[in-house]
Amino acid sequence: MRRVPLVQLAHARSGDKGDSANIGVIAYDEESYNIIRQEITSDRVKRHFGSWVAGAVERYELPNLWALNFVLRGALDGGGTVSLRSDAQGKVLSAALLRMEIEVPDALAEGTEGRGRVPGGWTPEER
């Protein structure tokens, strides 16, 4: 087993609703989904964000989409228009969650190495 950053197994999108934020985490494949479903508990997400999220974390499963949805209460320092943060609407909480380290079998770690990150030598002109 090896630890890899979640960004290697899944992509994500986050947004706001009042002072709560949600993060939808979407695994790239079924094997990764089965692992993150086991590994990423609501407690673990709460610990991951520490003081950045004041309230409780709820967790929901969408196996049909290989996705988990996390609702983070008190995540936005008062909500989109009240918050003093640059990220007042929690748009980049998704990326922050993908920093989490996940234990995976060696084969999966090797097979997914570099996924989620820009390949070496890439330039903006390629788009």
Add this chain to the structure above:
Amino acid sequence: MAERDVVRLGGGQGFWGDDLEAPIRLVEGGPLDYLMLDYLAEVTMSILRKQRSRDPSAGYARDFVTLMGRIWPTCVERGIRVVANAGGVNPQGCADALEEAGQEAGVSGRATIGLVRGDDLMPHLDELLHSGHELSHLETGAPLSSIADRVKSANAYLGVTPVVEALGLGADVVVTGRVADPALAAAALIHRHGWSMDDHDRMAAAALAGHIVECGAQSTGGNCMAEWWSIPRLDIAGFPVVEVESSGAFTVTKHPGSGGRVDRASVTEQIVYEIGNPHRVVTPDVVADFTTIRLTDQGGDRVRLEGIVGAPPTESYKVSVAYSAGWMAAGTLLYTWPDAMQKARAADAQLRRRFERLELKLDAVHTELVGWNAAHGPLSGPPPAEAPEVQLRVAVRSTDRASVERFSREMAPLVLTGPPSVTAYAGGRAKVQEVIAYWPALIRKDVVDPHVRVEVRPV
């Protein structure tokens, strides 16, 4: 499947301020039956109300009127009907301006405007509170009466019914105030397919289709994390088009030749966007279960969604109340190598000692070192050892306006009296802004519905 059974609906604006040309690309770049445009974020309503208090004829999204002036002849030619919540806090004013724009664009006698009103609860707010509707805060449970004197706007999120009615009366362009975003699109599908409001699965499909298109290019490759570096030509992103069959199954796609990408990743990111419990995604018209969606990536920028199950709607509309909650300001300065991070932190400490000395009444002070911890806060890890530069950003909030005003004059002096190698203060003083907070509540539909009005007029 017969071609006539498919309704093509595009989402041309994800918010007020989105790509101005996107709706033009949608109506000109391929087949389309309906164009849906979402202009209203939560914060937009209070901005519009402020504009209207200065000018009674304002209070709606003027960009929409300009846009229709440009695309209306094409829409008439191709039979494309438009639904937009551009009316803001003045749908009537929007419709008036639209009528003029239509005449100038030469569609007189060939087009009609539908107007949906009644979402604005401000005229009835006192009456509602007095007759026992507490409009309690959905999360804290506090009654609205505790902030009633500071309320700036109050709008119910209406459902599909009045929009379906306007379309049924023959409106080519329907202008609304606050309508639940997905309902703008769902209404067109319900109208065209003749679906029954009691058909909860199809209502759920319509709501899902609306949810997919309501944020513009966010479902077609914009803001998509999955191999974002390989998503082509977002400068001419194809905005989402749903091809909806009479069964409720639909395909998410975009016009040929446009930029962006429609695949499992781009569509799934939008499905999970701003949802809570996926088993109970509540719109005014249905409670949809997003765990029942079957998604098939067919390749070629086509993703099929089917199988979604819906349950009967709730008895309530969501209400969004905007109220004044004090004042805020944020200021920035740029510190450079060597020791950029230390300089910025020293400046922050100096600033905070000033706040104490001046006895500023600040409810919150928030410091970010942009380039290190602004976005991810305590998750950012240790500061970079040799940052070439770092931006100090300090933001404050207070119910005491004078304290925030004084804060806005405290950043600039750091340029001469703080740590060295500092620049980028040319933007001037931090701008003091009123804090508009949101108060989510519920209200019984039967209280709101009698105020809802639908009218259709010729251009």
